[in-house]
Amino acid sequence: MDDTVGTECGVFAAVDFRKNSIFPYVYWGMRAQNHRGHQSHGFLTYDGKFNVHRGLDLIPKIKTKDIPNWLLRLPGHVGIGNVRYTTSGRLNEEALIKGIQPVTIETKKVKLAISFNGNIVNTVGLKKEICKTFSNFSYDCDAELICRKLAVELMQNQDLQSAVRTCIKEVEGAFSVSGITQEGELFAFKDPYGLRPLCTGCNAEGNICAFSSETVGLDINSFNHGFEIEPGEFVKAADGDLERKQIIATKRKALCAFEFAYFARPDSKLNGSYVYKVREEFGKNLGREYEDIVKNADVILSLPETSDDAAYGLHEETGLRWERGTRRHRYVTDRAFILLSHERHSTINRKINIVDHRISGRNLIIVDDSIVRGDTTRVVVKKMRKLGAKEVHLFITFPRIIGPCFYGIDMATYGELIGSTQTPQEIAQTIGADSVNFQSLEGFIKATGLKKEELCLGCVTGKYPTPLAQRLANWMRKKFEGGHKEIGRLYEIDVENISET
Ligand code: SF4
Structure with a gap:
């Protein structure tokens, strides 16, 4: 245990196919995962439009007298939530507020909301590309990059699945993502290595389905455990069911080893085993x-x-x-x-x-x-x-x-x-x-x-699963050994253009 080690985020998302209010489930799913991020929290629900609550610090306790007010502010049968610890973007309060998830984009053509856990390696290159479509884009967090990247692809008339496929192909790093489309469709996907956990579950009747970073988000809602989303897999909640599609061939799985030692709650299951048993x-x-x-x-x-x-x-x-x-x-x-x-x-x-x-x-x-x-x-x-x-x-x-x-x-x-x-x-x-x-x-x-x-054992072996991260590690190691100052902020490093010599 080290005082200053944080993880990026926790995600919970759910849909009630009977069209009942989803907010209470998202709230509890996030409360169970507040250990994954303390700096900010956010909820978003869909009832034909996006309704959002964003705040700094821990998820607040909701007093009984305030419940009707929360339900009024966050109506709808589809919802996503997020808790965040900042490992990307600037750290001042203004930037922390701007970086609170879920993030949204609303243009004439595309409406999208995203909740994300992970970290992107090729931030600078992606930002340049996104700016060609959104010239005023100012980067505040990796979730925005994913959201905008998907929006760029959707604006080119790709369907959602194709847009996600392009996104998975072109974004390097760890990303376990859940989102809501302008039609209120709930979806989720993972990077091709599955670095961060994201699992599924449903209530006993099968009329509420959820995505959760950890299984404790399902347990607190009394949901059954479904499946762990595979690396490179796209899952959509539709017609009372979860549709799975492997949309990109993956080379290898690389679940973060540190989840087992530190981040995941002991009563969560990773790879089918309780973390406390491991x-x-x-x-x-x-x-x-x-x-x-x-x-x-x-x-x-x-x-x-x-x-x-x-x-x-x-x-x-x-x-x-x-x-x-x-x-x-x-x-x-x-x-x-x-x-x-x-x-x-x-x-x-x-x-x-x-x-x-x-x-x-x-x-x-x-x-x-x-x-x-x-x-x-x-x-x-x-x-x-x-x-x-x-x-x-x-x-x-x-x-x-x-x-x-x-x-x-x-x-x-x-x-x-x-x-x-x-x-x-x-x-x-x-x-x-x-x-x-x-x-x-x-x-x-x-x-x-x-x-x-x-x-993934990158930090203990020096061998990173993704190519740009390996190149970056080699470059930083040389800088460090040469007595030069290392830049630790990925959003400032043009990883694709660094020279390893
Ligand atoms: S194993 Fe180490 S390098 Fe890999 S994702 Fe986890 S903390 Fe990062």
Whole structure:
């Protein structure tokens, strides 16, 4: 867990074929996924026109007395929602407001609303192309790029499916998208690698169907789990059913491995497995891989909450006692990673309380999900030492992060990643721990139940699934090693025209 690592977005969309109000389902679907983005939220419904609510921060609680007002403002039987954490676009408040999703475009010919999760790599090239049709286009977020790109294709009289196909072919990056057309059709599609999750589900009677980034968005609505949308697949909700069409041949699947370690909720299912079960397996692996350290340890602690399941797995595997010596402040609901960089170092105290009598004089194993910049981990180790810990050993479920992410996780440059230049021993020294022990890549992959070539492991192997991202990574690595400043903002890099030499 690192204070400043954010993901791009969460998506929920639904249609009620009986034409009843859809807003309550979209609202709850998004509430269940607020962990995927805290900076802004938005809802859009369709009743012949688009009705929109957009706001900053967490999704608000709706008081009983206010429900009629919300239903009045967001009428219609089709709806999409979004929660967002900004990894693209500018970060000032005006830009944050402009970047709130769902985004819409309304011209004489085309009306479209889009909710998006991911990150686009060839932003600059796409923007240039879109400006040929929309000369006043000012880029505020990747969702707008997708929305405008689709609009450009639709304006050339392509049908929706063909427009999406062109979009999938020409946009590089991670994108799991849901949208509504001017006729009120609900649709969804994924990039050709399926980097971000997006699944489907329906109510028991089959008259409400939904798309959701995670299955928890379906669970909260008591919907059945349907299928995970395949990479390069287009799905349309029509005539009481979901129509699927593979509209582009895909080379390989590449689901983000970090979803398993950190972002997805433990009670969500990825690839058919509960994330908490996968995390338990991570803990078991760590127990097997670092037996010698376990033998001399007194107790396992975990940093709540993404590491709790791995700590339980480690305990199960080794028999070593796991104590709940760290507690989350229950009503501090912000995940610290949404805070701005100047607040980084102080956030851990606001999130977690450490129960001190469980620490003093003991050899500790602290289970954590990842080390990105190392700031938080350093603070935790320091605190443990201050509370009298004899030895502090870190067990990290995600393999060592050595490179940036170009697909929607907020790790933009080599320079900010402690693991890009330091070995585990050096990291231990830097953060003041006795040892830092990362789960092996092989163990991690096996626990997910997927094959290596079905996961994106770019940030831990340096091998990115998409060609432009690989070119960008090579270019940035050279810059970093040459002591030059890295540009971490993809919307400023003309990726198609960089030279790797
Ligand atoms: S580079 Fe890392 S964080 Fe980014 S999508 Fe791939 S696995 Fe996930």
